[in-house]
Amino acid sequence: xxxxxxxxxxxxxxxxxxxxxxxxxxxxxxxxxxxxxxxxxxxxxxxxxxxxxxxxxxxxxxxxxxxxxxxxxxxxxxxxxxxxxxxxxxxxxxxxxxxxxxxxxxxxxxxxx
Amino acid sequence: xxxxxxxxxxxxxxxxxxxxxxxxxxxxxxxxxxxxxxxxxxxxxxxxxxxxxxxxxxxxxxxxxxxxxxxxxxxxxxxxxxxxxxxxxxxxxxxxxxxxxxxxxxxxxxxxxxx
Numbered sequence: 476x477x478x479x480x481x482x483x484x485x486x487x488x489x490x491x492x493x494x495x496x497x498x499x500x501x502x503x504x505x506x507x508x509x510x511x512x513x514x515x516x517x518x519x520x521x522x523x524x525x526x527x528x529x530x531x532x533x534x535x536x537x538x539x540x541x542x543x544x545x546x547x548x549x550x551x552x553x554x555x556x557x558x559x560x561x562x563x564x565x566x567x568x569x570x571x572x573x574x575x576x577x578x579x580x581x582x583x584x585x586x587x588x
Numbered sequence: 589x590x591x592x593x594x595x596x597x598x599x600x601x602x603x604x605x606x607x608x609x610x611x612x613x614x615x616x617x618x619x620x621x622x623x624x625x626x627x628x629x630x631x632x633x634x635x636x637x638x639x640x641x642x643x644x645x646x647x648x649x650x651x652x653x654x655x656x657x658x659x660x661x662x663x664x665x666x667x668x669x670x671x672x673x674x675x676x677x678x679x680x681x682x683x684x685x686x687x688x689x690x691x692x693x694x695x696x697x698x699x700x701x702x703x
Binding site: 507 | 629
């Protein structure tokens with residue numbers, strides 16, 4: 476994998492459903508994986524930064540896992556609420572002389588009441 | 589609250605007419621970034637400043653320039669906008685020059701429309 480890929484591109488769930496989506500990234504020279512939440516008309520907001528293989532992070536109903544060997548991260552939302560509706564972006568930080576975040580296209584989540 | 593502010597939120601310009609987008613921050617961060625996000629695409633880094641040091645991405649078109657007159661402000665100048673430059677432009681800040689775990693703090697973006 477050369478780029479950061481996110482799937483699905485979009486999904487609709489009902490309030491109360493649990494859901495998850497995937498971020499795939501290059502596993503070579505991996506340093507960190509970032510998740511952001513971007514609500515319409517607002518600023519992207521940092522959710523998690525993960526660096527170690529097997530990392531699990533949790534914030535309320537949202538959690539994330541990291542597998543650096545195979546190059547993927549899952550984001551889970553338990554009991555989705557309408558306020559969870561947003562685009563979820565992941566970004567990979569790779570080592571080298573030019574550290575920078577490489578973003579995926581995002582997953583657009585819509586939670587229907 | 590400390591934050592990253594972008595003005596205007598929406599900008600309409602004409603084909604070939606220079607346009608400037610602005611970003612200000614109250615976080616006192618060393619690093620400021622400009623990203624371009626076209627429809628259904630990933631945000632793409634155009635350039636960043638570490639203090640006054642300017643770092644251009646290799647594939648950023650020459651049409652795009654930036655200025656950082658002081659710590660708080662950073663501007664994106666598009667000298668001759670084309671239809672393909674219509675996009676969301678995001679400004680972000682961080683405390684270090686791209687440390688891997690360093691969170692970037694984003695503004696709400698400016699959506700540019702080129703007529």
